[in-house]
Amino acid sequence: MKSGIALLLFATICAAFKSATPADHRDKLEYFQGTFEQALKKAQQENKPIFMDAYTSWCGWCKELDKRTFSDQTLADYMNNHFINVKMDMESGEGEKLGSKYDVSAYPTLLFIHQNGRLAHRIEGFMQAPAMLEEVKFAEKKLERLDRIEQRDK
Numbered sequence: 001m002k003s004g005i006a007l008l009l010f011a012t013i014c015a016a017f018k019s020a021t022p023a024d025h026r027d028k029l030e031y032f033q034g035t036f037e038q039a040l041k042k043a044q045q046e047n048k049p050i051f052m053d054a055y056t057s058w059c060g061w062c063k064e065l066d067k068r069t070f071s072d073q074t075l076a077d078y079m080n081n082h083f084i085n086v087k088m089d090m091e092s093g094e095g096e097k098l099g100s101k102y103d104v105s106a107y108p109t110l111l112f113i114h115q116n117g118r119l120a121h122r123i124e125g126f127m128q129a130p131a132m133l134e135e136v137k138f139a140e141k142k143l144e145r146l147d148r149i150e151q152r153d154k
Contacts, residue, residue: 029053029070030080031087036094043084043115049143051083051136052111054090054099059107061126072129079136083112112139114146 031053032039043050053070055062070076079085090099090107098104102111102119112121121139123132 029076029085029087031085036086036088036098039084039086040115040117043113046084047115048082048084049115049120049140050111050113051079051085052098052102052113053085053087054095054102054104054107054109054111055087056091056107057089062108064126065108069127069129069132072132075129075133075136078133082136082140112136112143114143114150116146116150118146120146 032042034042039050042048053062053065055065070079088095088098090096090104090109102109102113102122104111106124108125110123111119114120120142123135127135
């Protein structure tokens, strides 16, 4: 009988940890794992723009964005549903080339990029989640204008 109770208790604890993991993961931005070129292809396939968090390892405000802004449930859910999110270190690998292409010289810089690769909107510096969500929606309007221009020019 004791072993049955112990087994039931163990199963309950395991289930609690398993159900906590997705909730913890849901409350943060989900970043695409791969190259920027692969992210562009995915953006084209899903008909979504790209959001790029351009950061450096030494940037304190970049870390604050992760901790205080991108951990906001409402903002993270919105961005995960509407964008292909990319996090790029501007001082290493592919980030150096992209930093030059998109003229990134301050950190953090947040870029909203059309699936054709054109920059539509940028934000420089730290921002709290509610203000960030407003800015994201403004960026979406600029991205929609780029879509209309692309459709007209075809």
